[in-house]
Amino acid sequence: MEKWYLMTxxxxxxxxxxxxxxxxxxxxxxxxxxxxxxxxQRHWQEITFNLPIKQWYFNSSDNNLLYWGLDYxxxxxxxxxxxxHVAKFINPDWIALHTSHGYESPAHKLFMRTTVFIAxxxxxxxxxxxxxxxxxxxxxxxxxxxxxxxxxxxxLILIDYGHFQNIYNSVRVVN
Ligand SMILES: *[C@@H]1O[C@H](CO)[C@@H](O)[C@H](O)[C@H]1NC(C)=O
Numbered sequence: 001m002e003k004w005y006l007m008t009x010x011x012x013x014x015x016x017x018x019x020x021x022x023x024x025x026x027x028x029x030x031x032x033x034x035x036x037x038x039x040x041q042r043h044w045q046e047i048t049f050n051l052p053i054k055q056w057y058f059n060s061s062d063n064n065l066l067y068w069g070l071d072y073x074x075x076x077x078x079x080x081x082x083x084x085h086v087a088k089f090i091n092p093d094w095i096a097l098h099t100s101h102g103y104e105s106p107a108h109k110l111f112m113r114t115t116v117f118i119a120x121x122x123x124x125x126x127x128x129x130x131x132x133x134x135x136x137x138x139x140x141x142x143x144x145x146x147x148x149x150x151x152x153x154x155x156l157i158l159i160d161y162g163h164f165q166n167i168y169n170s171v172r173v174v175n
Contacts, residue, residue, distance in 0.1 A: 003140045003141065003144060006141075006144050007129070007144055007147070010144055010147050010148045010151065011125060011129070011147075011151070013148065013151070013152070014125065014148070014151030014152060015117070015120075015121065015125075017152060017157060018116075018117060018120065018157055018160075018161050019113075019117060019161075021157055021158065021161040021162045022113045022116070022117075022161040022162070024162055026038050026162070029104065030104065032102055034067070034068070035102050035104075038112065039068060039101070039102060040068040041080070041112065041168075042094070042095070042100070042103060042108075042112065043067070043068045043100075043101070044068070044070050044072075044076075044077065044080040045080045045081070045083050045084035045087055045094070045095045046084070046095045046096070046097060046100050047063055047070060047080075048070075048077050048078075048080045048081040048084055049081060049084035049085070049087075049088060049095050050062070050095070050097040051063060051097075056070050056077055057069075057070055062097060062098075067101070076168070079119070079168065083115045086111075086115075087111065090107075090111060091107070091108070094108055094111070113161070115168075116160055116161065116168060119168050120160075125151065128147055128150050128151060129147055132144075132146045132147045132150070
């Protein structure tokens with residue numbers, strides 16, 4: 001690949017900016033009873049891990065849909081389930097049914113940020129790179145400039161890493 005070093009630099013800049021933004025606080029932190037979207041993402045891990053698939057989208061005594069009911073299609077739910085398995089391995093309290101509501105800790109924050117980071121690294125960033133490389137009638141330099149612009153697009157970074165800390169909008173855009 002021509003100019004691979006420029007390409008690598010651009011991706012590293014995109015990753016560094018993402019990680020740096022995520023060091024801030026997020027909306028809903030420490031605010032019961034609903035907390036925030038951070039809690040929604042955590043709660044979906046709790047639900048998908050502890051309940052059979054048939055119950056994920058239905059109200060029950062174990063799944064109060066008024067409390068961050070799962071409102072994304074199954075691909076997102078499976079992603080939550082995957083994250084939940086990792087969470088369970090690190091600390092089962094993070095996804096314990098009922099008792100984990102509003103769970104917050106520095107280690108958990110790090111975990112949630114890392115899941116977004118990895119999702120971007122594995123899905124969003126490669127998609128952007130491949131897309132831009134396939135653009136026709138454009139110099140490699142211009143393609144790389146395009147990649148830089150897309151990877152640094154503030155909207156997604158601020159929402160995924162700053163405001164909510166762990167919303168996977170970048171990956172959902174690709175979906
Ligand atoms: C769903 O279940 C919860 C109890 O877990 C209950 O409080 C709530 O009213 C139910 N919501 C609906 C729409 O039935």
